[in-house]
Amino acid sequence: MSVIEGSILDFRRLDLLAREDSIIHRLDPRTKVLVTLAFILVVVSFDRYAVNALLPFAIFPVALMAVANLPTRFIAGKVLTVSFFAVAIGILNPLLDRQILIQIDGIGISGGWLSFISILLRSALTVTAALILTATTGFGAICQALERLGMPTIFARQLTFMYRYLFVLAEESQRMSNARELRSCRGTGMGIRPYASMVGHLLLRTWERAERVHRAMLCRGYKGNMVTQKSAGMRLWDLSFLLGWITLFVLLRMYDVPRLLGHLTMMPHL
């Protein structure tokens, strides 16, 4: 299976998961968007050598995945794929920053390694949170939530349409790429040049399709603003979910829990 087909299937799997039912799924999309944003902001706000202090934050994705009954292997697999980007970003740190910062059992760990691990942790945490948000909410609902939270309508619209036609575009490029492959007989198929023309064709087709879609909208009374039905408002459960998690994030940000625990266990020896 090709890369494009694979990633389409992943998207579809996320969409399917979002149609399941759990107390997390039933939360107002805005609640989940806000909590996820808060989580990401707090995780990113730590200083570059933070490793221990980040660990307790794993409770958020773990708890949500358990309650929402998400497939651990699928999500972990996705996170792993994205981790390669994080590796690419951080891989030079251990070489550039060789100053020893901490000692564990006599082995010195340099600042570079610490910041590298920190980058990996943060990427894993934030990507997992974003995936959980998508897998429990669905992309369309997220767009709507963002709009109701104040994102300019035009961006929300763009995102919704992008998501709808991503599949169509991906399938189209896949067919085109297959057609090229079938006639290039394992050779290079005239090298890079056909791709230029393929991209051009895709752009023109997309353009034409956009025009047809716009016409379809006009046909059904579109006058420039999308009329959507508002979902039920936030309930008490939403508010407690929101405030509960944000309080926890702030506490975890202010107090280094692993260190506190360490102190507690060391107390008797003092």
Added chain:
Amino acid sequence: MSHHIVAADALCFSYPDGTAALKEVTFCIHHGESVAVIGANGAGKSTLLQHLNGFLTPTSGTVRIGDATVTRDNLCDVRKTVGMVFQNPDDQLFMPTVYEDVAFGPRNLGMSVADVERKVRDALAAVDAGHLAAKPPYRLSGGEKKRVAIATVLAMDPAILVMDEPTAGLDPFARREVIGLLKAFSHTKIITSHDLDMVAEVCGRVIVLHAGQLRADGPTGQLFADRSLLAACHLEPPLSMQHCALCGRAATPLSAAA
């Protein structure tokens, strides 16, 4: 009832590059009629359809829907009266779920939440797609997409249904379902198609276009029996009216086929 009349009077249209796509096309379709517009590829069928709800404006001549000539000012009303089902349902289903998509039109018409809900339910039930409401469009099969696309239009309560190739790309079963739907609708219907067997079943009247000109306009049976006319317009009689190449069965007259 003059309200549902669709009429073209000396309709001419040329694309900006100078290609004359329609030349002096004149016809009048009355309330409740079921009319097929047929012709070879490039005969001007799609261009003609585009005029029926004002996506294209005639270079000269007029298009009349009901009592009003289509102009820029009454496009909204025209589009409410004329429901158009596109050839490619992917162009028509643009919302995240089937329900949202069918609700798009009624919401734009400013209906109340309860009304929208009822409209959507009725429209989906009319095409036997109630169970698809929560699905995203890309998870539908070709036949399902087509039925839902029809529902999106029905939800607007159009008086006139315009369909571009309603049976193209469907398997025999899905095609049969769509034909069943079309026959059940009491709307005025204007259908373009290369599926002349479907036309023979659904439409009582046929308009034949060739190279932008109206070549014939008359009862389906009569025109489909006119082989020289069909051949001149690069068409063939429907398969049900052709001599069977496999078993040697003689061609059936249209009355028996329909």
